[in-house]
């Protein structure tokens with residue numbers, strides 16, 4: 001019996017050693033990425049130093065903090081807090097301004113040689129259109145994520161929770177914008193809402209959607225102080241990290257099922273291990289963004305998570321992401337237990 005087990009282990013070990021390292025490359029809107037992992041907009045991507053750190057990391061691409069036309073100092077601090085299970089933020093769109101990120105694209109990103117995306121979050125629709133009109137001429141920006149889901153601007157609703165408004169935005173954008181572009185969506189929680197949003201998105205030539213932004217307007221409390229932990233908006237802020245993974249996986253899965261195949265889904269939410277990234281890809285993600293974990297661990301997280309993802313793929317006998325992307329199985333077992 002013992003010799004049988006040893007033989008099996010040896011056989012499996014040898015066969016895996018013989019396999020080449022799994023390929024975790026992908027493409028977004030036809031732009032090649034040598035690694036499917038990159039940062040979520042907002043995480044470690046506001047300053048030139050942060051962006052340079054990302055460019056020099058193992059990430060396959062990088063995206064800047066959502067930009068407005070002008071520089072914004074953002075909401076008062078404390079506005080970002082980590083807990084055991086995730087994060088809460090209310091940065092209030094603190095960013096360097098459109099010209100800052102455009103100069104970075106032209107002067108630095110070119111030399112750093114990795115696809116650089118910009119995230120656009122104008123304070124008005126006209127502001128968004130102005131920035132996109134300029135980006136329509138810029139070759140140094142690989143693609144644009146139009147953020148329709150910032151939860152932290154006092155008095156401003158999340159655009160993508162208003163279906164009519166989203167339709168109006170996309171209608172105006174696609175009158176002139178022809179370069180790679182996607183939208184960053186908030187989490188949805190109702191099947192009807194997934195269906196209504198997918199119907200709108202399917203009627204435009206966008207190349208990707210990113211699911212999900214933080215879960216808006218959560219509240220984290222410090223029990224000792226009997227107080228909220230962040231200052232803006234009475235303590236209300238966007239929730240990220242471990243806690244949001246089931247919601248992000250559900251959003252990736254549902255949009256992967258409902259969107260036309262030309263629209264790729266980029267997974268974002270609760271990824272801190274190779275297994276988390278694998279789960280997003282199994283649900284249909286074309287690439288996977290990392291936010292809270294990048295903030296906690298720094299840009300070296302891309303190395304660690306890539307190695308874990310490759311090791312898991314090797315263990316399962318997968319050579320490329322296409323071997324398992326979207327192939328999530330549903331439960332067909334007979335009912336057992338409670």
Ligand code: RRO
Pocket residue numbers: 042066089090091092093094121147149150151152213214238239
């Ligand atoms: O800056 C923010 O407060 C912020 C933005 Br723009 C966003 O899209 N998502 C988020 O959690 N925070």
